[in-house]
Amino acid sequence: MFSPLYAILDPELAAGPLSDLSSQLAAAGVTLIQLRDKKSSAAQVLSRTRELAALLTPLGVRFILNDRPDIAAIAACGGVHVGQDDLPVEDARRIVGHSRWVGVSTHNLDQLRQAAATSSDYIAIGPIFPTSTKENPDPVVGLDFIRAARRLTSKPLVAIGGIALESAGEVYRAGADSVAVIRDIVAAKNPGERARQYLAVAEESLKSRP
Numbered sequence: 001m002f003s004p005l006y007a008i009l010d011p012e013l014a015a016g017p018l019s020d021l022s023s024q025l026a027a028a029g030v031t032l033i034q035l036r037d038k039k040s041s042a043a044q045v046l047s048r049t050r051e052l053a054a055l056l057t058p059l060g061v062r063f064i065l066n067d068r069p070d071i072a073a074i075a076a077c078g079g080v081h082v083g084q085d086d087l088p089v090e091d092a093r094r095i096v097g098h099s100r101w102v103g104v105s106t107h108n109l110d111q112l113r114q115a116a117a118t119s120s121d122y123i124a125i126g127p128i129f130p131t132s133t134k135e136n137p138d139p140v141v142g143l144d145f146i147r148a149a150r151r152l153t154s155k156p157l158v159a160i161g162g163i164a165l166e167s168a169g170e171v172y173r174a175g176a177d178s179v180a181v182i183r184d185i186v187a188a189k190n191p192g193e194r195a196r197q198y199l200a201v202a203e204e205s206l207k208s209r210p
Contacts, residue, residue, distance in 0.1 A: 002122065002156040003032035003062075004172070004202035005195060006180040010036050011048075013186045022052055024192035025185070026059040029199055032178070034081055036066040046071050053077035064103065069095040079103065079121070084111060089118040103158070107138040109148060116153040124180065125149050127161020128171060132183070137161070143174045150175030165197055172205035 007030050009018050018035070025033060035052060037045050049065050053075050056063040062078035065071055069092040072080040079101030082092050092102050101121040106112040115123045127140050140161070149157055159171045160180035168179050181198065188194040 002177045003030070004178050004206060005030055005198045006032045006034065006158050006160075006178045007185050007195065008034045008036050008066075008160075008180055008182045009052075010182055010186060012039060013183055015187065018048065018052060019055055021186065021191055022056055022061075024190075025195050026056060026061050028192040028195040030195050031060060032062050032064070034064040034066055034180075036182070038067075042068075042071065046075060049075040049077055062101065064101065069102075072096050072100065081105070081124070089115065089120045093119050105160075106149075107141065109145075109152065112149050112152060116155060120155065122156040122158055122178075123149070123153065124158040124160050125176075126159055126180075128159050129162030129167065131162040143170060146171065146174040146176050165194070165201065168198055168201045169205040172202055173209050175209075 007025050011018060014021055022033060033056060035049060049071055053063050064079045064081050065077055066081050067086050069080040069087060073096045080092055080096055081103040083105045089102050089104050103122045103124060104115045104120045105124045106115050112123060125145060127137050130140055131137055146159055156177040158178045158180050159176035163171055163179045163181055164184050171179050185191050185194050
């Protein structure tokens with residue numbers, strides 16, 4: 001089963017060390033975590049990625065790096081996530097190999113169809129709702145986009161963008177396999193407990209999905 005919660009770490013939003021946050025999430029049962037670090041230098045991202053990969057991999061967490069397949073391969077983490085302006089999926093695949101995951105972001109049905117035809121391991125779709133964690137976000141696509149995407153591919157779908165605990169249930173029921181959450185977990189007073197709440201919503205919602 002694909003992880004129903006995709007936690008994304010952003011050092012700009014985290015209140016404390018990412019290693020502490022990651023440990024809390026792993027202890028809560030989160031098995032898929034991404035580092036999204038847009039501001040640091042390549043050397044800083046490599047150092048941070050190596051540290052988190054060494055921490056999380058033995059705990060059974062697949063650790064994904066955003067944007068940089070080269071650093072993902074060097075740091076021996078679990079995969080890379082690319083956007084529409086990054087390397088294409090197959091080029092990223094050549095760098096990270098087939099033992100690591102390659103995920104890709106999509107924002108419309110044409111992009112989703114193209115992603116479905118690649119070797120991508122999962123497809124992210126969004127933003128589902130308005131979001132403040134991304135500069136210059138793409139247009140909001142809404143729940144109907146999830147339903148349309150679900151009809152077009154059997155690959156795991158990760159919904160992202162403005163998703164909160166109160167809205168996660170309807171996102172799962174619309175057809176998403178997983179929800180990606182940044183601020184509502186990273187900035188929470190107790191990130192581990194917040195993650196457990198999302199996992200509980202996922203279990204209940206996916207169980208009731210047709």
